[in-house]
Amino acid sequence: MTAIQTSNPAFNFSEADNPFAYREGRAIAPSNVTTMSGVVNKTALLATIAIVCGAAGYALFQHFPQGLWIGSIVSFVLVLGIFFKLRSSPQAAVYLGPVYAIVQGALMGGFTMMLEQILIAKFGSSVPGGLAFSALLLTGGVFAAMLLLYKAGVLRPTRLFVSVVSTATLGVMLAYVAMFVMSFFGMQMPFLSIGSALDGGTAALIGIGLNVAILGLAAFWLIIDFGTVEESVAQGAPKYMEWYCAFALLVTLAWIYWEAVKLVFRIAALAKRD
Numbered sequence: 575m576t577a578i579q580t581s582n583p584a585f586n587f588s589e590a591d592n593p594f595a596y597r598e599g600r601a602i603a604p605s606n607v608t609t610m611s612g613v614v615n616k617t618a619l620l621a622t623i624a625i626v627c628g629a630a631g632y633a634l635f636q637h638f639p640q641g642l643w644i645g646s647i648v649s650f651v652l653v654l655g656i657f658f659k660l661r662s663s664p665q666a667a668v669y670l671g672p673v674y675a676i677v678q679g680a681l682m683g684g685f686t687m688m689l690e691q692i693l694i695a696k697f698g699s700s701v702p703g704g705l706a707f708s709a710l711l712l713t714g715g716v717f718a719a720m721l722l723l724y725k726a727g728v729l730r731p732t733r734l735f736v737s738v739v740s741t742a743t744l745g746v747m748l749a750y751v752a753m754f755v756m757s758f759f760g761m762q763m764p765f766l767s768i769g770s771a772l773d774g775g776t777a778a779l780i781g782i783g784l785n786v787a788i789l790g791l792a793a794f795w796l797i798i799d800f801g802t803v804e805e806s807v808a809q810g811a812p813k814y815m816e817w818y819c820a821f822a823l824l825v826t827l828a829w830i831y832w833e834a835v836k837l838v839f840r841i842a843a844l845a846k847r848d
Contacts, residue, residue: 785837
């Protein structure tokens with residue numbers, strides 16, 4: 575497999591720190607290299623930590639909603655620090671991976687609670703089983719579908735694929751930043767803002783369409799991540815790269831989950847309004 579260039583922040587590091595750039599005479603013992611089962615196990619562990627902390631965050635922020643915004647700022651600074659640290663020292667993922675799972679899990683739980691409370695306040699009820707359950711099912715389904723497509727060779731992380739997905743992701747991120755800045759002035763970005771889900775009509779339908787498109791974009795990152803993990807295993811990366819790969823996969827899964835929560839919220843709001 576040719577080297578995969580990815581713009582996933584968790585998979586980027588300099589040439590000097592690249593753990594795959596082995597030199598002759600620096601062979602690693604077979605027991606100390608990255609394996610696919612090791613990546614799977616550690617990804618499952620980090621996902622479990624995120625889910626448990628998500629449940630805790632849901633309960634905590636339900637009684638202290640003001641803390642959600644404080645937590646968002648703290649989380650943003652902490653996550654940036656984690657990304658910068660792992661770019662230069664990927665071996666730090668052994669302990670920073672669980673830290674990210676705890677922080678991101680609690681934050682996603684808090685935001686899920688906020689959206690659920692909006693549904694209950696406006697329509698008197700949420701979705702059957704709750705937003706979190708529906709979003710987790712959708713996230714799991716997307717993961718399984720992307721893995722199947724990757725294994726079947728239908729989707730592969732070619733240079734063109736990575737380039738298109740990276741460019742589209744940059745556009746979405748810039749739109750999110752613009753939306754965040756606009757919120758300080760009491761303005762919303764049409765259709766992309768979650769508020770459009772409550773307006774009904776064409777605005778809500780367009781919002782759902784955009785949400786589906788962004789969810790699909792997030793799902794495509796799994797194809798890039800799968801390719802990078804496979805390459806790590808094939809090149810005999812150090813054992814600590816199992817944690818690094820698991821962390822990178824969790825970053826993508828967190829994005830997919832967030833888009834899934836918003837999609838379920840939008841569909842529920844439209845259905846209840848009608």
